[in-house]
Amino acid sequence: MAGYCSKDIGSSVDIYLDNLERTFCQTTGCRLNLSMSIFSTLRDTVIIIHAPLGCGSANTSFVNRTTKFQRFRDKDVDGPIWISTNLDELDSISGGESKLEETILYAENEFRPENIIILNSCVPALIGDDIEGIISQIQEEIEAKIILIHCEGFKPRKMEKPFDSIYKGILDNLPDNKSKTNRENLKVNLLNAFQMSTADEQELVRLLEGIGLKVNVSPCYLRPSDIKDVLDAALNISTSNADSYFVQYMRAKYGIPYVLKNMPIGIDNTNKWIRDIARFFNLEERAEDLIDKENKELMKALKPFKGSLAGKTALLIGGSMRTFAMTELLNFLGIQILDVNGNKYSSFTPEIIEELINDKENRIFDTMTAQSFEKANIIERLKPDICIGGIGGMEHGIPSFSVFGQDQISMGYLGVFEMVRRLDRIFKNTSFSKNIGKNSKLPYHREWYEKNPFSYRDESGKSSGSI
Amino acid sequence: MRGFIEKPRYLCALGGALATIRALPQKTIPIIHASSGCGGNLSAAINRACGYAGGGYCSGHSIPSTNVIERDIIFGGEDRLREQIKNTLEIMDGNLYIVVTGCMVDMIGDDSESITREFSDYKAPVLFTETGGFKGNSYKGYDLVLQTIFKNFVEKTDEREEKTVNLFGIVPFQDIFWEGNLRILKELVSKLGYKVNTFFGEGETLEDLKKSSKAALNIVVSNVFGIDAVRVFEQEHGVPFITVDLPIGEKGTERFLKTIGKELSIPEEKVQEVIDEEKGYYYRYLNKVAGNYDNLDFQRYAVVVGDSNYTQALTGFLADDLGWLPELVMVTDMLDDEEKKVVLKGFGNYDSGFKTNVIFDTDSSNIPKHLENIWPNNNESRYSNSFSPAFVIGSSFERDFAKEIGAQHLSITYPVTDRVVMDRGYVGYKGALCLIEDIFSVLVENR
Numbered sequence: 001m002a003g004y005c006s007k008d009i010g011s012s013v014d015i016y017l018d019n020l021e022r023t024f025c026q027t028t029g030c031r032l033n034l035s036m037s038i039f040s041t042l043r044d045t046v047i048i049i050h051a052p053l054g055c056g057s058a059n060t061s062f063v064n065r066t067t068k069f070q071r072f073r074d075k076d077v078d079g080p081i082w083i084s085t086n087l088d089e090l091d092s093i094s095g096g097e098s099k100l101e102e103t104i105l106y107a108e109n110e111f112r113p114e115n116i117i118i119l120n121s122c123v124p125a126l127i128g129d130d131i132e133g134i135i136s137q138i139q140e141e142i143e144a145k146i147i148l149i150h151c152e153g154f155k156p157r158k159m160e161k162p163f164d165s166i167y168k169g170i171l172d173n174l175p176d177n178k179s180k181t182n183r184e185n186l187k188v189n190l191l192n193a194f195q196m197s198t199a200d201e202q203e204l205v206r207l208l209e210g211i212g213l214k215v216n217v218s219p220c221y222l223r224p225s226d227i228k229d230v231l232d233a234a235l236n237i238s239t240s241n242a243d244s245y246f247v248q249y250m251r252a253k254y255g256i257p258y259v260l261k262n263m264p265i266g267i268d269n270t271n272k273w274i275r276d277i278a279r280f281f282n283l284e285e286r287a288e289d290l291i292d293k294e295n296k297e298l299m300k301a302l303k304p305f306k307g308s309l310a311g312k313t314a315l316l317i318g319g320s321m322r323t324f325a326m327t328e329l330l331n332f333l334g335i336q337i338l339d340v341n342g343n344k345y346s347s348f349t350p351e352i353i354e355e356l357i358n359d360k361e362n363r364i365f366d367t368m369t370a371q372s373f374e375k376a377n378i379i380e381r382l383k384p385d386i387c388i389g390g391i392g393g394m395e396h397g398i399p400s401f402s403v404f405g406q407d408q409i410s411m412g413y414l415g416v417f418e419m420v421r422r423l424d425r426i427f428k429n430t431s432f433s434k435n436i437g438k439n440s441k442l443p444y445h446r447e448w449y450e451k452n453p454f455s456y457r458d459e460s461g462k463s464s465g466s467i
Numbered sequence: 468m469r470g471f472i473e474k475p476r477y478l479c480a481l482g483g484a485l486a487t488i489r490a491l492p493q494k495t496i497p498i499i500h501a502s503s504g505c506g507g508n509l510s511a512a513i514n515r516a517c518g519y520a521g522g523g524y525c526s527g528h529s530i531p532s533t534n535v536i537e538r539d540i541i542f543g544g545e546d547r548l549r550e551q552i553k554n555t556l557e558i559m560d561g562n563l564y565i566v567v568t569g570c571m572v573d574m575i576g577d578d579s580e581s582i583t584r585e586f587s588d589y590k591a592p593v594l595f596t597e598t599g600g601f602k603g604n605s606y607k608g609y610d611l612v613l614q615t616i617f618k619n620f621v622e623k624t625d626e627r628e629e630k631t632v633n634l635f636g637i638v639p640f641q642d643i644f645w646e647g648n649l650r651i652l653k654e655l656v657s658k659l660g661y662k663v664n665t666f667f668g669e670g671e672t673l674e675d676l677k678k679s680s681k682a683a684l685n686i687v688v689s690n691v692f693g694i695d696a697v698r699v700f701e702q703e704h705g706v707p708f709i710t711v712d713l714p715i716g717e718k719g720t721e722r723f724l725k726t727i728g729k730e731l732s733i734p735e736e737k738v739q740e741v742i743d744e745e746k747g748y749y750y751r752y753l754n755k756v757a758g759n760y761d762n763l764d765f766q767r768y769a770v771v772v773g774d775s776n777y778t779q780a781l782t783g784f785l786a787d788d789l790g791w792l793p794e795l796v797m798v799t800d801m802l803d804d805e806e807k808k809v810v811l812k813g814f815g816n817y818d819s820g821f822k823t824n825v826i827f828d829t830d831s832s833n834i835p836k837h838l839e840n841i842w843p844n845n846n847e848s849r850y851s852n853s854f855s856p857a858f859v860i861g862s863s864f865e866r867d868f869a870k871e872i873g874a875q876h877l878s879i880t881y882p883v884t885d886r887v888v889m890d891r892g893y894v895g896y897k898g899a900l901c902l903i904e905d906i907f908s909v910l911v912e913n914r
Binding site for chain 1: 474476494509511551560570574
């Protein structure tokens with residue numbers, strides 16, 4: 001990659017991010033998409049999307065899956081309900097307030113939910129709907145608790161921001177005071193705001209319980225009224241920098257400390273993750289026993305797979321903590337990493353990188369986002385054996401390995417085993433991607449592949465095309 | 468003013484536009500002028516809620532988008548659009564580019580059309596359609612893109628090709644089986660001696676689209692979708708149009724062929740020849756499973772849920788071809804009173820004499836209530852005349868409803884997340900065989 005790297009991550013990560021603008025962009029996601037994914041997991045809740053019809057429509061593609069995961073917790077649930085206020089052209093001029101009001105009353109009378117969550121979008125923000133006003137007026141008339149989440153798609157640039165607004169919605173509805181929590185109660189919150197799958201969650205709960213902790217998983221898939229249980233815990237455990245706002249707030253307001261250092265993906269990372277938590281509760285001994293037993297068992301299970309993957313090359317693509325965490329497992333397997341692309345940085349990131357990667361002098365990072373055209377260019381140059389993290393290898397004839405999916409497991413020791421098993425399985429037969437690679441064409445001019453993959457990044461600050 | 472919609476089964480106008488552009492042939496590339504999430508969100512719906520087959524050339528996260536942010540909303544997004552179009556032409560390999568817009572840039576008054584016009588000298592056409600999501604649903608987006616193409620891409624001509632017709636009304640991705648359906652209809656009308664342009668789907672070219680103004684007739688296979696667009700076609704190019712019902716199965720397809728035959732003054736014998744041939748094929752296969760229909764009791768009560776095209780076609784097919792009892796139909800389109808009247812006409816006069824109950828309702832969770840209304844006291848006692856054995860044909864939304872009433876279920880209308888759909892089509896005679904295969908396969912799935 002010499003000559004094509006953008007910037008090494010050292011200091012000033014946040015400053016660099018502010019300049020991450022492009023003069024050519026491809027579509028990605030927005031706060032509302034993410035909010036929809038997360039809030040639709042909550043049970044006994046109606047979501048009102050205050051927007052034109054299309055906002056949040058990706059939900060049609062995963063509603064049945066969300067229902068399935070909700071039923072792991074409660075087999076009788078009906079699945080997510082969402083209502084679009086269906087703002088039309090006339091509303092965009094005259095305002096959507098009456099439609100919102102009508103929708104809230106319908107949600108209350110028809111579904112009698114515990115909570116009504118309103119996701120506010122670009123259009124009402126531009127019209128200037130007085131949503132807070134409507135809520136404070138209508139709240140007195142109905143039983144469901146109304147929670148407002150601002151998710152105007154044009155507002156945030158970094159992907160962490162949506163999580164902030166989501167957590168803010170949750171925090172605003174917690175009581176103001178709580179008595180001091182004693183760490184002897186051994187209660188912890190394991191935070192899952194959609195960053196881990198159900199299988200991940202089950203594995204991490206198994207490990208935490210293995211050292212004697214009582215685990216409250218929050219907030220995904222809960223009943224809204226159960227979220228206040230987070231206040232009973234002595235420690236917040238996060239696996240993702242998406243939780244940074246929440247854990248900091250909880251520490252400042254309620255005095256609940258947190259652990260947020262790395263993602264338990266990979267063997268050492270999982271060991272470290274357990275140790276950090278155990279230290280807080282003085283459970284080091286129990287932790288070492290567990291780690292020792294688990295590591296031995298895992299190593300034995302991995303033995304048949306290890307040799308087959310050594311020497312392969314990989315390109316890492318995706319969100320920072322997860323991506324960086326993957327480096328450990330790949331190193332362990334002897335898979336050579338050609339480039340590391342993380343798409344999310346926050347002030348937490350440098351520490352995380354310090355934690356995860358010791359030889360950063362020798363490795364090139366670039367802040368590639370979900371921008372497919374840059375990805376295509378880089379894959380074409382590097383021609384890895386596998387693309388790990390996001391998608392993107394198929395049309396190049398290269399298999400891809402997704403590190404995260406709601407139906408997959410990547411965390412804890414079981415996550416290591418299952419990922420290794422999957423990697424091994426993928427390499428056993430790569431015919432499908434080879435066939436597609438030979439018989440498809442990506443939508444770029446040939447000349448694009450000859451250019452620097454970062455040619456359309458604009459650090460002048462003039463362009464606004466954002467990630 | 469249209470009210471709220473619970474679990475809508477369509478996207479916004481921008482979503483419909485993107486799906487329509489996705490279906491155009493030969494490297495057609497959309498350029499979205501909107502926030503970063505519009506394209507991503509809509510593409511997820513187009514890809515994963517349409518039988519997982521919305522990928523391919525310039526789809527999903529490959530779609531160029533200005534990804535406007537607050538600064539552009541305050542100061543205007545025109546410069547950003549100009550920059551994005553210029554660089555899209557530089558990077559993305561297309562034969563046709565279409566700029567589409569989201570709500571927020573339409574609201575702030577960006578003159579996106581003028582910016583697009585600056586690129587009129589580019590070697591490939593760069594068109595513009597204002598598709599702010601609030602303009603309507605997917606069907607509106609389909610209509611708007613077609614209107615733009617008819618006005619600004621289809622060539623003006625005085626020439627007429629008497630043996631060419633254009634076919635519209637099957638909305639890509641909202642009809643999940645659009646590609647297979649278009650192939651079958653094209654094959655059928657071709658048998659009447661006509662060249663058929665379907666614009667989307669197998670073997671179509673941009674060149675055919677450009678020259679579609681020479682056609683003798685526009686056939687709209689819908690009573691509501693694409694009507695405004697063919698009106699524009701008529702104004703711009705003088706080609707008249709007819710509307711026909713979406714045909715599934717023997718009865719529907721015979722009506723379809725006869726209507727078109729009459730409109731094009733094709734000799735009746737010629738039309739009958741095609742009908743006989745297709746019917747022969749249909750019954751050759753249907754006869755093979757017919758014995759089992761009685762032995763295994765394949766007759767069912769049915770509920771049909773979905774858009775006006777499919778509900779009409781499926782209900783007619785169930786009532787008149789399969790001898791089923793489709794007691795309840797829920798049409799989920801956003802329709803005005805006039806449109807409802809027109810749509811309702813498609814649900815009567817069954818040869819079987821069967822009478823169904825048609826409900827217009829956009830809100831997905833209301834289906835159980837409607838069934839309760841037409842079939843009260845279901846399963847209340849040992850000797851109740853319950854709604855069983857039953858089958859639900861709708862979307863993947865109806866899976867749980869079917870389970871609750873003890874019915875079997877097949878997803879056909881949008882959204883479909885529990886099936887993968889590729890070149891399958893359900894229209895005509897051959898498509899109906901495919902449909903029978905799929906329905907009967909569900910009936911025997913536990914054997």
